[in-house]
Amino acid sequence: MTYTLNAVMTVGAVVAALLAPPHATAASTRTAVVTTDNETPVLYDDEAGGNASGDDPAIWVHPADSRKSIVIVTAKEGGLRVYDMGSREIQSLPATEAPRIDTAAGRYNNVDIAYGIRLAGRQVDVAVVSDRYNDQLRFFIIDPAGAAARTPLTEVTAADQRFLFNPDREAVDAEHTAYGLAVWQPRPGETYGVVTQEGTTTIATARIVEIGGKLGYTEIRQLAMPSRFGLPDGTTWVPCEEPGVLPQLEGPAVDQASGVLYAAQEDVGLWRLQLPLGPRSKPTLVDRVKDFGVHDVYDSETEECQPADPNAKGYGGNLLTADAEGVDIYYGPGATGYVLVSSQGDDRFAVYQRQGANRALGSFRVKGVGGADDINGSDGLAVTNRPVGDYRQGLLVTHDEPETGPDVDDERDATNFSYVSWGDIARAMSLTVDTRAGNDPRFR
Structure with a gap:
């Protein structure tokens, strides 16, 4: 059954939010710098490279031997890649056809980890993946041996799962389909995928369940996020997009302790709302991209948006430069910790407090050393705040595009992923390090 919910946000409510003290402008404008010398092999988005374009990573933490932890990343039409803690590739999975009657080859956009799912009489950890070309979720069991396994991932997607956002294959082929993804596990035995839709403002949740010895989903709920915003000057701002496209959300993350969803709306900013989706899910705009409120005009020839008034100032914050993209949570003691957001437009990462009103703390960028390039x-x-491999104070893994360097063919579209020590980030920004269980239900 699918439940459709409407997110109603009046212009007056948005204006009130804008006039409230903006969290981001109170933050330090200094950008900290951290370094990394650890990056994964280059991926090329062309026929010779298997059309592999890196996008989103997830970190699976081994419960007993952190050296066997793995990083799983999406490569869109190139499928999935699995890396060990030294960033070496240990498995490559193609984006195969989905197990359905009206099947198409996959396009894997985002990935997250579900711990302790019951399947075929045992508990397993699962990589959950959004498949854009089939508008559905795909599921891959993680071998308990992790990096020591011959094949760390094995697909266990049940046949003929319903489309998440579309009524039929014809609508799916228009590509307004499953996009960003996060896993939500509110209690033992209950797991959901939280999915955004490409080209719209819709967010959906779907409960992950066992179906005939494999994994599928049911109980799809949808919520439409705002696409128009009232401004203090009395005008209404609609983020400029190409015709027929609304300001989409991509990077979501769920605080597993509180059930709060954080989601980046690429041309708008960072949202917070309470799960489950329903009448009580009142979205709060935590921070805004720098050009929030600047009225743009779409140029059909250049396929770009340009300011109607080049001197317009807008009402944005100072930490996020569109697009706002990836989001994840670093867990500290109790309700403390941090929300991290990739500010794609200026190659930086914004940091907010996890607790309270998510006060902005500043940003950092990552400089490559020892043969690695800048992110x-x-x-x-x-x-993750957990010790993994040599990263004893936690690890950040981030997408890098374009990947550059002397060994990279700059005539091809190149991407990869970089590993960054959380300890280095914490020192550079005076943040907390806490390596206890965090969001892993195996250690709650």
Whole structure:
């Protein structure tokens, strides 16, 4: 059964939010700098490279031997890649056809980890993946041996799962389909995928269940997020997009302790709302991109948006430069910790408090050393506070596009992922390090 819910946000409510003290402008404008020398092999988005375009990572933490932890990333039409803690590739999975009658080859956009799902009489950890070309979720069991396994991932997607956002294959082929993804596990035995829709403002949740010894989903709920915003000057701002497209959301993350969903609306900013989706899910705009409120005009020849008034100031914050993309949570003691957001437009990462009103703390960028390049245009990111491999104070993994360097063919579209020590980030920004269980239900 599908439940459709309407998110009603009046212009007056949005104006009130804008006039409230903006969290981001109170933050330090200094950008900290951290370094990394650890990055994954380059992926090329062309026929010779298997049309592999890196996008989103997830970190699976081994319960007993952190050296066997793995990083799983999406490569869109290129499928999935699995890396060990030294960023070496240990598995490559193609984006195969989905197990359905009206099947198409996959396009894997985002990935997250579900811990302790009951399947075929045992508990398993699962990589959950959004498949854009089939508008559905795909599921891959993680071998308990992790990086020591011959094949760390094995697909276990049940046949003929319903489309998440579309009524039929014809509508799916228009590509307003499953896009951003996060896993929500509110209690033992209950797991949901939280999915955004490409080209619209819709968010959906779907409960993950066992179906005939494999994994599928049911109980799809949908919520439409705002696409128009009242401004203090009395005008209404609609983020400029190409015709027929609304300001989409991509990077979501769920605070597993509170059930709060954080979602980045690429041309708008960072939202917070309470799960489950329903009448009580009142979205709060935590922070706004820098050009929030600047009225743009779409140029059909250049397929770009340009300001109607080049001197317009807008009402944005100072930490996010569109697109706002990947989001994840670093868990500290109790309700403390941090929400991280990739500010793709200026190659930086914004940091907010996890607790309270999510006060902005500043930003950092990542400089490559020892043969690694600087991180540019980051899309997805993942962070864990758990010790993994040599990263004893936690690990951030982030997408990098374009990947550059002397060994990279700059005539081809190149991407990869970089590993960054959380300890280095914490020192650079005076943040907390806490390596206890965090969001992993195996250690709650």
